[in-house]
Amino acid sequence: MTYRKSKIENRKTVVILGAGAWGTALANLAWVNGHEVRLWSRNSSQTLAAVLQDAADIVLSAISMKGVRDVALLVKSCPLSPEIIFVTATKGLDPQTTYTPSQTWQTEFPHHSVVVLSGPNLSQEIEQELPAACVVASKNFAAAHQVQLVFSSSRFRVYTSPDPIGVELGGTVKNVMAIAAGVCDGLHLGTNAKAALVTRALTEMVRIGQVLGSKTETFYGLSGLGDLLATCNSPLSRNYQVGYQLASGKRLTEILNTLPGTAEGVNTCRVLMQISQQQNITIPITEQVYRLLESEVTPQQALDELMLRDMKPEYNQ
Numbered sequence: 001m002t003y004r005k006s007k008i009e010n011r012k013t014v015v016i017l018g019a020g021a022w023g024t025a026l027a028n029l030a031w032v033n034g035h036e037v038r039l040w041s042r043n044s045s046q047t048l049a050a051v052l053q054d055a056a057d058i059v060l061s062a063i064s065m066k067g068v069r070d071v072a073l074l075v076k077s078c079p080l081s082p083e084i085i086f087v088t089a090t091k092g093l094d095p096q097t098t099y100t101p102s103q104t105w106q107t108e109f110p111h112h113s114v115v116v117l118s119g120p121n122l123s124q125e126i127e128q129e130l131p132a133a134c135v136v137a138s139k140n141f142a143a144a145h146q147v148q149l150v151f152s153s154s155r156f157r158v159y160t161s162p163d164p165i166g167v168e169l170g171g172t173v174k175n176v177m178a179i180a181a182g183v184c185d186g187l188h189l190g191t192n193a194k195a196a197l198v199t200r201a202l203t204e205m206v207r208i209g210q211v212l213g214s215k216t217e218t219f220y221g222l223s224g225l226g227d228l229l230a231t232c233n234s235p236l237s238r239n240y241q242v243g244y245q246l247a248s249g250k251r252l253t254e255i256l257n258t259l260p261g262t263a264e265g266v267n268t269c270r271v272l273m274q275i276s277q278q279q280n281i282t283i284p285i286t287e288q289v290y291r292l293l294e295s296e297v298t299p300q301q302a303l304d305e306l307m308l309r310d311m312k313p314e315y316n317q
């Protein structure tokens, strides 16, 4: 599907891969700014090669994590301009490689710039034209700035960052924390418990990020704390919904069968357990979410495990 609007200066051709909730919302943001937008999904009538022809400037992937590698390989099989900037908006981790989406794209396209787009961006609110902000992060500032120009508007404020992995990990790990927050609210544990959970969740995100090569301050920005607050506090979040419904006693398969769209936190939790074992990272909240998803503990048992961990200082010296 191709959308065209009136001519603007510096008009770009933006190909969006993935016509789900987030891909469609991002397509609209670029389109209202006057760019040519082509939206592609695996069910499209047009082939990917046809959509990518005539020198697309930006190729943005909003594919669920499970499809990222296959789609990246499909893109690689098409003729491409060497100038194309890849943007990834997926929040997940590859179970086979443990790579982030940007690492997957960069591996397949080592000579192209890759930009991560992430932030507190519940797609339903963005579709309602409510104001929001996000971060675009890349090792190549010029590429991040081009993406900033394409998506910025009076209702979508876009910041740049030089820390793509940090920005990506914030959006990815908080999905696991949103499952925990949903459990917390589903069990009606109160405001104190929720504040403690979200605060310790941020500490856990920083700890993971430090081992995986991110800047600590990135986690205190929009893509870390910002996205954590949005998803841990909104019933619009699918990950929060997973936790909330687990707390009511529903089984995971039953919840996922009726969930609208993707809850990446379920898969991310499993990959984080793999990474924590390989890298020896302490991730108590993620571990309890994992055990809950695997039906090894009840929500109440998961809570007890977290409350009765060994006593320790708030910050390790």
Ligand SMILES: NC(=O)C1=CN([C@@H]2O[C@H](COP(=O)(O)OP(=O)(O)OC[C@H]3O[C@@H](n4cnc5c(N)ncnc54)[C@H](OP(=O)(O)O)[C@@H]3O)[C@@H](O)[C@H]2O)C=CC1
Binding pocket: 017, 018, 019, 020, 021, 022, 023, 041, 042, 043, 062, 063, 064, 065, 066, 067, 068, 070, 071, 089, 090, 091, 092, 121, 122, 123, 124, 260, 261, 262, 264
């Ligand atoms: N919705 C939101 O508020 C936000 C979502 N995100 C992230 O964006 C990503 C997509 O989320 P969202 O749009 O909500 O999810 P949806 O489930 O609505 O859409 C997922 C998209 O990915 C495609 N897809 C899934 N599996 C495959 C596959 N194996 N091969 C090819 N394509 C595939 C789907 O195609 P098909 O329709 O054919 O199944 C669909 O186009 C997730 O990583 C999510 O965490 C980030 C910020 C906000």
Ligand SMILES: O=C(CO)COP(=O)(O)O
Binding pocket: 091, 119, 120, 121, 122, 123, 171, 175, 178, 227, 230, 231, 236, 237, 238, 239, 240, 262, 263, 264
């Ligand atoms: O990432 C999101 C908001 O920033 C969307 O969260 P969910 O995938 O949990 O719906």
